[in-house]
Amino acid sequence: MAATIVEKIFSSHCGREIRAGDVVMAPVDAAMIHDITGPLAIRVLRDMGGERVFDPRKIVMLFDHQIPADSIPAAENHVFMREFAREQGIHNYDMREGVCHQVVMEKGHAAPGEIVVGTDSHTCTYGAGGAFATGIGSTDMGFVLKFGALYFRVPESILVEANGRFDRRVGAKDLILNIAGDIGADGATYQALEFVGDTFRTMDMAGRMTCANMAIEMGAKAGIVPPDETTWEYIAPRRAMQPFALASDPDAVYAEYRQYDVADLAPQIAVPHNVDNVVDVGEVAGTKVDQVFIGSCTNGRFEDLAEAAEVLGKEQFAESVRVIVIPASRDEYLKSLKAGLIERFVEAGALFEAPCCGPCMGGAFGLLAPGEVSLSTSNRNFKGRQGSTAASVYLCSPATAAASAIYGEITDPREV
Numbered sequence: 001m002a003a004t005i006v007e008k009i010f011s012s013h014c015g016r017e018i019r020a021g022d023v024v025m026a027p028v029d030a031a032m033i034h035d036i037t038g039p040l041a042i043r044v045l046r047d048m049g050g051e052r053v054f055d056p057r058k059i060v061m062l063f064d065h066q067i068p069a070d071s072i073p074a075a076e077n078h079v080f081m082r083e084f085a086r087e088q089g090i091h092n093y094d095m096r097e098g099v100c101h102q103v104v105m106e107k108g109h110a111a112p113g114e115i116v117v118g119t120d121s122h123t124c125t126y127g128a129g130g131a132f133a134t135g136i137g138s139t140d141m142g143f144v145l146k147f148g149a150l151y152f153r154v155p156e157s158i159l160v161e162a163n164g165r166f167d168r169r170v171g172a173k174d175l176i177l178n179i180a181g182d183i184g185a186d187g188a189t190y191q192a193l194e195f196v197g198d199t200f201r202t203m204d205m206a207g208r209m210t211c212a213n214m215a216i217e218m219g220a221k222a223g224i225v226p227p228d229e230t231t232w233e234y235i236a237p238r239r240a241m242q243p244f245a246l247a248s249d250p251d252a253v254y255a256e257y258r259q260y261d262v263a264d265l266a267p268q269i270a271v272p273h274n275v276d277n278v279v280d281v282g283e284v285a286g287t288k289v290d291q292v293f294i295g296s297c298t299n300g301r302f303e304d305l306a307e308a309a310e311v312l313g314k315e316q317f318a319e320s321v322r323v324i325v326i327p328a329s330r331d332e333y334l335k336s337l338k339a340g341l342i343e344r345f346v347e348a349g350a351l352f353e354a355p356c357c358g359p360c361m362g363g364a365f366g367l368l369a370p371g372e373v374s375l376s377t378s379n380r381n382f383k384g385r386q387g388s389t390a391a392s393v394y395l396c397s398p399a400t401a402a403a404s405a406i407y408g409e410i411t412d413p414r415e416v
């Protein structure tokens with residue numbers, strides 16, 4: 001019977017034919033925990049009487065949300081997790097490598113055809129690499145840590161096809177914001193978004209990660225780009241794995257089909273206070289901004305920083321704006337450093353920070369005062385997300401963020 005890529009992944013893990021809607025107990029190939037949600041998962045494991053984890057090699061631990069520790073409880077969480085990792089023989093990246101989703105991908109913990117879970121909603125990012133990846137709660141993770149498997153209701157898929165070439169300074173983030181605006185924040189609840197078409201096929205891994213990352217912003221359980229040459233090139237230095245074919249059958253059954261042509265797509269922006277409140281940047285151009293954040297698991301890769309630097313050129317950032325630039329990982333940091341991007345950002349007046357979640361979630365720093373406006377390349381603009389509930393957060397691409405930071409107001413990057 002014809003199957004979607006998601007149904008195929010579950011079938012291969014369960015050893016029998018699985019269909020969307022089935023509830024199955026499936027083994028996981030990797031499980032990620034971080035500094036916020038990890039401690040609770042460990043406590044759940046303990047409460048269940050779990051002495052040892054199922055397989056320490058399949059568990060990835062790292063700290064990214066509250067680093068370096070910004071409070072004594074955060075520092076205590078770090079100590080608690082370090083001790084657990086030592087006791088169980090789990091490799092702990094600690095706070096050395098960067099934002100969880102970037103690190104999982106970069107270090108090859110997720111690969112095509114795998115099932116990966118993480119105690120973070122943006123775990124769906126690894127779908128960029130052809131995995132079925134989804135965020136789970138800490139209670140479920142306690143179970144996974146002990147048994148290496150979890151109950152899943154296999155999702156139906158929505159086929160999202162994008163064709164055409166982007167205009168100058170328009171890219172993956174604009175497309176996914178446009179899709180979020182179209183599908184809506186709950187339009188894909190408990191389903192999987194399968195990204196196909198020329199636009200995704202010619203998109204680099206950085207762009208695919210940006211898109212898969214935001215699947216959860218439409219309520220989707222997962223977002224997945226069927227693996228192709230780009231995927232396997234990314235995987236090659238990270239995992240000893242022979243490329244194999246994995247795609248939906250042509251007559252697979254989908255819950256929905258959505259088509260996009262990106263040729264005339266303008267830069268997009270999500271206006272406060274919802275991710276699906278999306279308009280062309282031109283509609284809000286001229287809005288004054290107090291803070292611009294370029295970073296996060298959505299847009300903190302070298303390609304994103306390079307895009308922002310290209311728009312910046314030899315300009316300065318407006319003195320009225322606090323510009324915070326944070327690469328998503330140590331690798332991305334080093335690439336940016338070697339390419340001279342950091343020097344350019346700092347010369348232009350930016351604060352350049354070491355890899356972490358930063359102001360994305362208003363966790364460690366970069367909080368907004370009531371009435372302030374932030375422009376962010378991250379994925380959520382809910383009330384209070386980056387500080388005061390009376391502040392406003394807009395979401396955009398790195399190009400739009402850089403252009404707006406130069407002028408101190410929301411600016412279409414094509415006009416710079």
Ligand SMILES: CC(C)[C@H](C(=O)O)[C@@H](O)C(=O)O
Pocket residue numbers: 036037065119120121122135361
């Ligand atoms: C802290 C964590 C649980 C949370 C998530 O699940 O996504 C955070 O990373 C976020 O982006 O809101």
Ligand code: SF4
Pocket residue numbers: 064065099100101120122296297298356357360361378379
């Ligand atoms: S960068 Fe933001 S969205 Fe990504 S994991 Fe950190 S807090 Fe969550």
